[in-house]
Amino acid sequence: MLIEARNISLDVPDMGHHVLLGQRRKIRILKDVSISIGRGETVGIVGESGSGKSSLGRTLMRLYEPSSGNLTFDGTDITHMPQSALKPLRRRMQMIFQDPQSSLNPRLQIGTILGRGLTLHGLDASEKTLAALVERVGLPGSVLKRYPHQLSGGQRQRVGIARAVALKPDFVVADEIVSGLDVSTQAQVLDLLKSLRTEFGLALAFISHDLSVIRHICDRIVIMRSGEVVEAGNTAETFRAPKTEFTKTLISAIPLPEPDAGWLTPP
Amino acid sequence: MARSNVETMSTVIDIRNLSARSAAGAILRDVSLTVNAGEAMALVGESGAGKSTIAKAVLGILPAAIRITGGEILFDGQDLLKLSPAQIRELLGVHIALIPQDPLTSLNPSRRIGDQLTDGLRLRAKLNRADAMTKALVLLNNVHIRDPELVLKRYPHELSGGMRQRVLIAQAFSLNPRVIIADEPTTALDVTVQKQVLRLIRQLQRDHGTTLLFVTHDLGVVAQICDRMTVLYGGKVLEQGSTAEILRNPQHRYTRALLAANPRYDQPEQRLKPVPDDLIADLKREIAS
């Protein structure tokens, strides 16, 4: 397994709790979560709002430090590794964010945004490399001189993907990357992600609230609720025979584009 | 639902050749559609299709940057576009009400739920405060909110997203309007909550015989709650008809393409196909002419 989390918990300070001095009260937003992803494998992390799925993604990326448990990346223990020591590993683990509007610095041109990561890790960030990079994600070279707000939502998400794969990572966390997009754009972005996954042999953590999308792209699935893993397993298997009542409810709550007189009838 | 005698049903909303423009160009192009009494009509399309613009035009709340350039919106035979702002205000809430998309920004954060819910009742139904509060209790009960007495005293931020949307639904139905316009009312909600809210809207709609104009991008939601649907692209109506028929046997290429791009958990082997570029090009040409 490339990335492996064992029994991790995450506590964050309660911002609603005011103190004059000293520590704020803590809230536990991840409880005893275990998850592992191998090379070339896509694991879907699914749940409703407040389920902790995004926090789990950020913890796997070590944007958050686990309060307890154990996190390893390619055999290296990174549970409490300081950010400075993580820097060389950062090239190999990348994240694509939900909202490409806020995840791209509005003051910087796309070329600058994409070049930063490359220069930071001492890689080639020449005009040619950048042009090839945006072309790979299906954008014209002219976007390099554009600012984020001049692009459409789908184009911005492609830039977000380009930034993540620019460093040729081994592990990518994709956090709700298609949730704000039209279905057609969603299909394009998912297509792109699939082909990059094959090309780089990525270990992919695909976080989404949308079980239909998850069903189409993930090998395995982890279902979360209130910071805990409710159910985990093979995607096809889980959809065919969900083991928990919660998963059943989740699946049956998805409306299909086929009129079903019984669907909205109260149980 | 079989609707054999469409002619005998009375038309509540009759939009004829509606066109609108903004500085960026045409937003609605010659849109015509009718909504019959008691039915649920879906306005479906991707962003920029003009579905929200139609809803806003019916409500008379178009932003100043958008100008109606032609057509009429008949409500019970009366052209809404010819009414004065004061006359439109008379209609809103009483005859036409809105369930908005974002339940958080649609409620005033600094007023209690009870005060906001009773505004319409006191202003329009001329109830006194005590009677309005009693009515509000009934309304909250109808949308299946537990402990309605407590909720009346709460502020919006103290409720969950699903609860807030229930409050807004209760508000929309409070004066028993003939038409309710729902603008992506479940887009911001989790699926399990979405299902409950959809169930609620349909139940109230059936109980009151309300006519529903439902704006959404989700074909699954359309299938479950709407009798008829209108597919829009770039401000133009591409296809219109019974939901069951269109979804089973879509006539327009674009509708077929939308269905092919829509992921279904029960058809995982189906490859998701984006709307093809040549179809988009054709549509753009068709629209421009």
Added chain:
Amino acid sequence: MPRDFRIIWGGGFILLLLLAALFAPLLSPFDPLEQDLLIATAPPLMETGHYLGTDSLGRDVLSRLIHACRIALTVAFVASILAGLLGTLLGLVAGYFGGWWDTIISRLIDIWMAFPPVLLSILLVAVLGSGLHSVIVAIVVIDWTRFARVVRVEAQQQAKLEYAEAATALGMGRAAILFREILPNILPVVLVLLSLEMGIAVIVEAILSFVGLSVSTDTATWGGMIAEGRQIIYQAWWVLVFPLVTLFLTVLAFNQLGDGLRQWLDPMLKR
């Protein structure tokens, strides 16, 4: 290029003042200090060459007005920029690093804001002794909070946006994120504040020279001229009115420039 009316006239007016300050000796028709009691309180007249009249000591009002630009603009630019630098730095640190930094700096701002600013500046100059330096120090010491307060909140908000997180995910260090990612997004706000602060600094300088706590009284300042003019308002209205109008227009120009910049620098509105 900005086409906003407020930027054009505000910026244009300030540019005019800057040129006047720079070339004061060339532009002034008379020596601003030259007294001539024979023509004291002469009204504005074209023939005499005293276009805006003379004051109670017979000094040319226009020449004094032009020379006073130097003091006003020096104070406006130097004090505002220093206050801006100090406030922005503290605001960034408080907003981005949070924790103890934030607690200390925020409390400091709270305490500062509780003092009446004009009183505090008069007190400060009284302690430091009058003079240009004291005026500048007083403004910096008092007004850094205007920057720190706004920048702190801005930095907090920017730090929450995903681009800052994305930079961490790329492996960027904290200081690099603060100065290379976040600061460019806050700079426009700082620029707007700077413009507004310059207007405030001009007023504070005028108040201090009005009460005689700024530069030595024989150097021409707008505040000093207003103070003198006030005493002879019934004999010679022009001594009071012209510096007052200039002061008013200057502050207005800085404010309008700030408002115009605010809109012009917003990347979402700019196409």
